[in-house]
Amino acid sequence: MKDSFIAGIATIVAAVVLGVFILFSAREIRTGLERGSVQTARTMMPPPSQVMPAAQPHGDASKLTIGDSPYEGKKNAPVTMFECSDFQCPFCARFVHDTLSQLRQHEIRDGKVRLVFKNFPLSGHQFAEQAAEAAACASRQGKFWQMHDLLFNANGRLDTDSLKSYAQQIGLNTQEFDHCLDSGETAGIVNADKAECAAAGVQGTPTFFINGKMLVGAQPYEQFKKLIGENN
Numbered sequence: 001m002k003d004s005f006i007a008g009i010a011t012i013v014a015a016v017v018l019g020v021f022i023l024f025s026a027r028e029i030r031t032g033l034e035r036g037s038v039q040t041a042r043t044m045m046p047p048p049s050q051v052m053p054a055a056q057p058h059g060d061a062s063k064l065t066i067g068d069s070p071y072e073g074k075k076n077a078p079v080t081m082f083e084c085s086d087f088q089c090p091f092c093a094r095f096v097h098d099t100l101s102q103l104r105q106h107e108i109r110d111g112k113v114r115l116v117f118k119n120f121p122l123s124g125h126q127f128a129e130q131a132a133e134a135a136a137c138a139s140r141q142g143k144f145w146q147m148h149d150l151l152f153n154a155n156g157r158l159d160t161d162s163l164k165s166y167a168q169q170i171g172l173n174t175q176e177f178d179h180c181l182d183s184g185e186t187a188g189i190v191n192a193d194k195a196e197c198a199a200a201g202v203q204g205t206p207t208f209f210i211n212g213k214m215l216v217g218a219q220p221y222e223q224f225k226k227l228i229g230e231n232n
Helices: 002-044 092-106 130-142 144-152 161-169 176-181 187-200 223-228
Strands: 079-085 113-118 208-209 213-216
Touching: 079 092, 079 223, 092 113, 092 223, 113 130, 113 187, 130 144, 130 161, 130 176, 130 187, 144 161, 161 176, 176 187, 208 223, 213 223
Parallel strands: 079 113
Antiparallel strands: 079 208, 208 213
């Protein structure tokens, strides 16, 4: 009787121990899986300090010539920056509004940078070609940059009548300007610019070359400052 009682107690104790072991093991397995999922997610998503910016493409700046292109800054500035741009491009306008003013204040007017403008009107932009021709017409009267700034602040109003009104606003000889625009006299200048930019590897706007180094897009001022500093 006593032996049966002891055997029964032993069986119960063994069952309890087995149950505790199974429960503990299940909990450990579940915790391990959860930890594994978190570790996997962390491995797949590196911390912000390790996230690298998208690599910039390489172009051939030797295809770009200054010639008679309008430029801003000192002729003998140590850094030359080419800009291939489109007057109807919203990202080009963003560059002008957010970054160019800072470049003008800190690099261009201080004699560090000469900014050379090249036209690269995109085929999908209805008014870009004529706007580029209008800017070239204004350049003939020595007011390219005044027209440049007006066009990028035009909010897309780049039809012929608007272009002629901008010429009046900046004090151009409107008769000469209107004839230049209507006759397409500057179309060759725009096409030559576009061909040079394309040969240099430009595929979209805005695209910049800073002492030969290609920078694509409406990048923040700090990106330009960094490249300028490397070449200055």
